Amino acid sequence: MGYAQLVIGPAGSGKSTYCSSLYQHCEALRRRIHIVNLDPAAEHFDYPVSTDIRELISLDDVMEELGLGPNGGLMYCMEHLEDNLDDWLAEELENYLDDDYLVFDCPGQIELFTHVPVLRNFIEHLKRKSFNVCAVYLLDSQFITDVTKYISGCMSSLSAMVQLELPHVNILSKMDLVKNKKDLDYYLEPEARVLLSELNQHMAPQYGKLNKALAELVDEFSMVNFVPLDLRKEKSIQYVLSMIDNCIQYGEDADVKIRDFDPDADD
Ligand SMILES: Nc1nc2c(ncn2[C@@H]2O[C@H](COP(=O)(O)OP(=O)(O)OP(=O)(O)O)[C@@H](O)[C@H]2O)c(=O)[nH]1
Secondary structure, eight states, rough: OOEEEEEEETTTTSHHHHHHHHHHHHHHOOOOOOEEEOTTTOOOOSEEEEEEEEGTTOOHHHHOOOHHOOHHHHHHHHHHHHHHHHIIIIIHHHHTTOOEEEEEEEEOOOGGGGTTTTTHHHHHHHHHHHHHEEEEEEEEGGGGGGHHHHHHHHHHHHHHHHHSOOEEEEEEEGGGGOOOOOHHHHHSSOHHHHHHHHHHHOOOOOGGGHHHHHHHHHTTTTTOOOEEEOOTTTHHHHHHHHHHHHTTTTTTGGOOOOOOOOOTSSO
């Protein structure tokens, strides 16, 4: 059985930086992970790329040869990947050992995890190859600066959860940029009553019922929870990794104890 993280989230949310930090963290622990680039538009990497979609197709070639723009070109590349799951991807996966741990650095186009079936079919393929897969959804911490951004972040994450149907860990990235730690407590344990009152202040009265439904969805059903990630702190990376490992049952024999970590403690 293999293990895989599918690292998704909006453009610029910090996916590649997360992959790079995770790689360094694991390297220091002498733990082997492989990072796979699934972004046909990527140019620079701070981690060793183990498998690269650009060997199958590159965005520049598609834009030049088909006259497509960056977004249309990217979707074309991803559909090409979908068409090649049983040959190119299957062959690439044969290069890994049975219990290898792969981290897929995905493009940030939101349609990939809202309604286009490419990633879903990609995941089905991984599952058929006996991979335990976890979706790791990154959201920029700037989304917790006001309630409307926060709700929109929750809804985009929720849409990925519904679309991909995978064990799912939501990460609040770039925590080093959060100056007001009060924001953090407020949004990490949101209360429907407080969310609703804030939403109502921001929006016209006719949205009252919608606001109530959204606030209750976030609070009462605990459908969307975010784990803060501060890449400056090894313990924060370790905490996030332990949560993900737990979801995909990696290292069960190694007795993973996520409760033992205090992610806010200094290293
Ligand atoms: N301060 C701070 N900046 C970060 C952090 N993570 C990423 N960034 C910056 O955010 C920008 C985007 O980071 P990327 O890792 O390229 O984001 P991405 O999600 O891979 O972006 P796309 O490939 O465009 O989808 C870069 O300028 C990073 O340096 C972080 O933890 N803290």
